[in-house]
Amino acid sequence: MNILVIGTGAIGSFYGALLAKTGHCVSVVSRSDYETVKAKGIRIRSATLGDYTFRPAAVVRSAAELETKPDCTLLCIKVVEGADRVGLLRDAVAPDTGIVLISNGIDIEPEVAAAFPDNEVISGLAFIGVTRTAPGEIWHQAYGRLMLGNYPGGVSERVKTLAAAFEEAGIDGIATENITTARWQKCVWNAAFNPLSVLSGGLDTLDILSTQEGFVRAIMQEIRAVAAANGHPLPEDIVEKNVASTYKMPPYKTSMLVDFEAGQPMETEVILGNAVRAGRRTRVAIPHLESVYALMKLLELRTSKSLWGNPP
């Protein structure tokens, strides 16, 4: 397939490289890293897959520069305030282009699906430890599983082809009939550990869990209740399993904390805000989520004031 990856951060670079490895023709839209990627490609160091230099078929600053539209466009950017996803996709899709959204959070698809009502929308969820260490340099530390499914549900031939390509490239490429439920499932962990790592001023997962397990569980249970009320019942033991597996993980610094410390926008709205709104809509009691969300919004307000040179 002709594939376009928008975004040469950690996620876009890593998954784009895997598709190129399996023989697909992969081009990239790179904005801030354009010069480096154009000149040298993208160097991937991987703890599990070896090293690889990904040389895209084309490197452009904007999809408008491309002569032909791709069969598939992977949008690999964080869904944060100011990210103009529809604008980025506008020149990147023909009517028969599949749009693949790979990012964290809940309800990340409706905006794109509404803007491109005739396109196939594929929703992707990555379970991976990968970092962009410099322009055009990616460090893949661990994991890599990518779940893919049509939005709001189902598995098309295109989803199967993509999942098979990722599987061939050496990671778990999973086609799932219900990607929306999978998003809620991942949110159970994300909604607890991401904001708590930031609001605590920078604790890792083990410090959080071992000192405030009850609080972590309360947040996870509320996500489970909201998911169920929104048509996505999750396994009864999901909180138990998340707690147990987090105790077994090495102490982990969340992606939201990495963004916060780097002064980057955080995925507060898609991880926490959308879950809170779904809870409000369905009148689920979510006082712990509401508290954490309110505090994240206060912290973001404080951060924005610092950026604008107006501390209290």
Place this chain on the structure above:
Amino acid sequence: MNILVIGTGAIGSFYGALLAKTGHCVSVVSRSDYETVKAKGIRIRSATLGDYTFRPAAVVRSAAELETKPDCTLLCIKVVEGADRVGLLRDAVAPDTGIVLISNGIDIEPEVAAAFPDNEVISGLAFIGVTRTAPGEIWHQAYGRLMLGNYPGGVSERVKTLAAAFEEAGIDGIATENITTARWQKCVWNAAFNPLSVLSGGLDTLDILSTQEGFVRAIMQEIRAVAAANGHPLPEDIVEKNVASTYKMPPYKTSMLVDFEAGQPMETEVILGNAVRAGRRTRVAIPHLESVYALMKLLELRTSKSLWGNPP
């Protein structure tokens, strides 16, 4: 009366100076500021009461140095981890010495009352904007009201004498039959704004209230519910009044935020922890308070790790 003030921070210096002004014989225990206070006394700049230099009858490092025990000992230190209040009082009281505790929070009296079962314990609650700007230098910006009452209830002759002295010195000195209820009443405001100012990374009261009024109200309502369940029903409109008066105040930086920014221990346990424990004991639903308390404990853990040179 012969009065001993333990602590020459903002509170001890200010209220000690007022008692000296009205003719009482006031000595002080000063630890970190001993040299300055011994040499020069304490200089009070006041926005409402004029300037005044308070020259204590005696300045000592420890109450053990005093030849006679005072009629009244005012303990004016923050109730934070590591504050050995009983140890500080041990040499400062005879059987007939009245012990006056001036500090923030809920349930600050039981430990002292248990250690000195035969002494009169007077509990004091200050409504004041006052700061120690340097050793022996105090800046009184606004307010000054001091509520005094016997613990757990009642008004003794000694309470009346003290309240009258403060009134004579130019502030509101109020003797109250029920100081414990007054503490819960003050806690309505404190439990909301103090931790939120810290967890937000440094917002003032107006930023917090104008963007997260619902969250502030939820915390305040939970304090009211806990107070009621613990035998201290508060006025029905107390939340409304706190919200309205905070909107009218100039934007205010809370004392807990001042402590946090200065790297000082915070009054988390007496303002928030004791309220949470009272709520748990009486099985009141306090999910917002539990959330804020858990986050404050995480932040304190993070801070302690930084202090010990062990960031994650």
